[in-house]
Amino acid sequence: MQPDFVINSVRTSQPTALDYWETARTLGFPSALWRLPNQHDKHLIVSFEKTLPRVSVDLEELPAGFAISPFDNLDTGTDSPARTLFMRADIHAIFAQNKSVQQRVTTVSEDDARQFRKALATTAAQPAAARPAPTRPTPLPDPEAQERYVQNVAKAVAAMQRGELRKVVLSRTKRVAFDDVPNAVALFDKLCTTYPTAFVSAVYLPETDQIWISATPERLVSNSASGIFQTVSLAGTQSAYEPDGTPKRPSEAMWSQKEIEEQALVSRYIIECFKRIRLREYTEEGPKTIIAGNLMHLSTFYSVDTQAVRYPQLGTVMLRLLHPTSAVCGMPRDAAFSLIKRHETHDREFYAGFLGPINIDNRDLSEAPYPDPEDAPSSSLFVHIRCMKLEGTVATLYAGAGLTEDSVPEREWQETEMKCQTLLNVINEVG
Template identity: 65%
Template sequence: MQSDYSFHTTSLTRVAEHHPQAIDFWETARSLGVPAALWRLPNQREKHLIVSFDEVLPRVAADLDELPAGFLISPFDNITDGLSDDEKSAKTLFLRADLQVVFSDNNQIDIKNTAEETAADFWQALMTSARRSSNQAVSASAVTLLSEPDIETNYVRNVAEAVEAMQRGDFRKVVLSRTKHVVFADAPNAVSLFDKLCQTYPTAFVSAVSIPERGQIWISATPERLVSTDANGIFQTAALAGTQSVFNPDGTTKRPAEAMWSQKEIEEQAIVCRYIIECFKKIRLREYIEEGPKSIVAGNLMHLGTRFTVDTQAVRYPQLGTVMLRLLHPTSAVCGTPRDVAFSFIREHETHNRELYSGFLGPVNIDTSEGAATDIFVHIRCMKLEGKLATLYAGAGLTEDSDPEREWQETEMKCQTLLKVILTNE
């Protein structure tokens, strides 16, 4: 098959009148029923896309040192303590990077193909998609917020029960989540929503993941890094908790240095920090840099954040990313502490299945100019798309000082992260 592209080279740059865009690769993958992941790292402009030619995604152990280039996405309910190796690998989905594309600011694309024998059908479909989309604009779609009259009452009641349990000393923190549902007049264009999120939230990790076997697309703009290791072996994780609006009552924007935090919010964030430090202690790691807490702006919200950094080469611990990922998830920022007690409370009181919300996701061993890098984030500020129906997820970290009505309002603010983008799509 003749083409202006050659998949027999490791990477290439194509400049042509109608070169494929991210939407073309994305829609081609969907038309062929294969998974795809599209993402943009915080404070960067390049967009990345991978396509896996596995119609059914493998379930893998989250071993960042052994996995090939690809994209991990894991559910919240993925606690591995006390499980066999087979049970541990049953839930984390892995999109192998059979096709990798980088979209640069200057309208150039770099392509790397690692599955040449299976790419021919994809490439032929891609060129058809590119010709079609070059003559079609992405249409907007009206949206309707579904009325759910009992959800606030139930959430406030559950928060009150959690506060009573913490005041009795049953546990110290728990994160309760809820959902909000939106119906589109037409199935929305995920790439269009992704692009809007990239524009609106430049400091977030923005992603869209298509999982055909589940009939789902997950879209998120998360501010919370779980683990990352760059090409130089620098490991990072972060504690992010406590939430307030980035706007003053008069509508002006707050300066992070002037943000006022309540004792409840300070303690909530400190619990997450202590959780990370306890994980370091479990592996006898003492050589880390702790920066914070300080106010972090994440779109329409502000959080308290602390960053932890480790030079894995200096401490001779190249597997630190994998080890910490298994120790940290699910962190007290999305579950609670003690973890097992909080997890049980969540399962007893939340009526929805979190699925991939509050799990983790991100690119693994992706080539950069300096070498392979891994960036895994906590899957929050996200929504699940199933045809015309979107399910948004939001949670609030609760302590014994929590006020149920205020915690409900916090979840409403978090839903606005995605809602403001959705509603401007009309």
Template identity: 40%
Template sequence: MQPTEPRLLPWPAAAAALDGPARLRHLAAGALRTGRPLAIWREPGAAHARLLISRSLEDAYTGLPPALDPAAPAGFAFFPFHESDHNPALFLPADVQYDLARPEAVSIAPAARGLVPNIAAWLALPPPPTLAWPHGAPPAPPATTEADYRRLVQRGVAAIEAKEVVKVVSSRVAHRPLPPGFDPLGAFQDLSRRYERAFVSLVSVPGVGTWLGASPEVLAEVTADGHFHTVALAGTQQLVPGHRPQEAIWRQKEIEEQALVARYIVNCFKQLRLREYQETGPRTVAAGQLLHLRTDFEVNLRNVPAAASLGTDMLRLLHPTSAVGGMPKAAALDFLRRYEGYDRAYYSGFLGPVNVAAPGVSRLFVNLRCLQVRAEEAILYAGTGLTADSDPLREWQETELKLTTVGAVLR
């Protein structure tokens, strides 16, 4: 009979002096050294990070099972903005887990029992001085100049005025040199300290690359008490020192932009004939030194027929949301394909743990405020939602503000 409970592998006596973060580095080093995919994340407000390792690259390419289904296997979803051969939709099975809240042992899934000797060997090795993180195979997208981005905004506004789209979300790329001795795991810990309310993540997959981020935006989640939750997040301004978020004053442009995102979510509910939901907001929320407008939507799945499929059906409708693409969805995505000028890869896709904390508990976040680690530089991404009132210079300045979130670890 196959075992059904995970194997708990205690740390050897040689590692007794190592603290939790050092043990996390130890495990990450073993995964990187043997070419295995890994994900490290810290959920908003959580005190401790978690690590997940998959047995092999092939296991990671099995695609995403019903993402918000309690019967789905445990793992970590890492989805691109637009799926392609270069940017596959990934689901990393939770073969090996390590939770800094319980640092005494490593958990190994029943299907991965064959890894026990390998993991034991990793733990017995001395701590590595440096880690070799993989870089993506496709060429890095070119950096977007200010002139190019302002032209893109002008095209977007013209498309809105011509009623080709109601809203479009343009984005850009920036290149930043890596500081000497840059350590992605150290940068992850830095982001976790800086942005307590963000979903901080470090995902590394051979052939795909290494991505680091601190996202403020929930895409979809199912809680332990059976509630589905999503948010409409849009509008950006800087938090003024000495002022509270509640004191922010919003322009009509940001109010309209956020209302369009909220309306998009309500339309998704209507497509599923879902009428019983709670809407709260909009309200001003802080994400680091930035402020956004946010509306929360919540559904009690115990009151919904066919609740097991609701989360997955909503996920299919939501991604990519109007907050990262635009609306109507097809027309906005067609505009971006024609004019944006680069492949977003995993920027503005989504990521997060599925059934890891407990069966039926999943939290997926939009991959915003993120960077891709290359050999000598970081590729950063930022976008802005356009309406008929958008000003090209102000939109460029908003992207500059957004780049400072994850860019802070490069100083």
């Protein structure tokens, strides 16, 4: 494989992120657009492999690219089938806050690169009026949705009260329809503005003709260039606003015993994973209240200096131990996974899986000089929540609630409604 090289550095009169995105879709090339939490630069990669390989994620071995995994992916790295889709970064474009664009090509196929550049120039030359405009969606009715979900929650609570498991996360869907195919990049841009602390992404999968858009607050694993590993325990949910619309102060948030215990279960599982691999040197910060858009969560942050503990493979090992986390599945994991399969009537697909860039230089070019270039995460994988699937003019939103034996079914329904609003608010604003 050829080394990275910069083929242009241009201004906004040249192709935009929307141009790259539409070019990839026209050619049928998989693509991923993302922005890391608390950063400004937007990254877009295009893969020339129209059928994406299924891999068992190894953060130390994979080339630069983007991974997206389904929820149903109990990856042991040995006898389990590889189900994570890997998008090799044949084209990597970075769109900085100062409007400059930097593009790198890393590919063995110069013919594909030439084809893409030619199509990109054609797309960029089209008048803006010819682009698809976002439209305000209409909810698709599902009159039995609430009753169905509340009944399933009640069954799960009864199972926990019998001692069959300690926690389970049950999800549901909500569908809306647009008058025309929505502009995914416009939705992405609005999510970036609305949720600056989230990992925001849009992923195009030509095999299924799906676009997945998300603004997730939950980091699964990350490895920085300097060897710092990070993961997060995030659970417990409440509105970030008072009933009168006044924003709540995180320091004054009141949490119920059920929510505190729910988050503690996620934290305990991370620590149990550390113990399983005999890792004792880690930093723990929290729990503390964080704001994620219109919601508040309890969160605890964990970090490890992999160079100091001489464990460079920690990110890969922890990924396989953590997914699916108890924040989206439950505890014990196998019992929760089985209950989800029995009671959920929809296929989660990529909801509650994980996604993110692997071995990509994610430094924010908007900041010069860099605070510390060595601390730029080279691999950052996030739990795929607060997401929706676009198929033509129909969007399917996913939301789940963490259940314990103290859960009240009607309240859990309201929690999923609040989570759906994370994306619905933005859709309605853009529409």
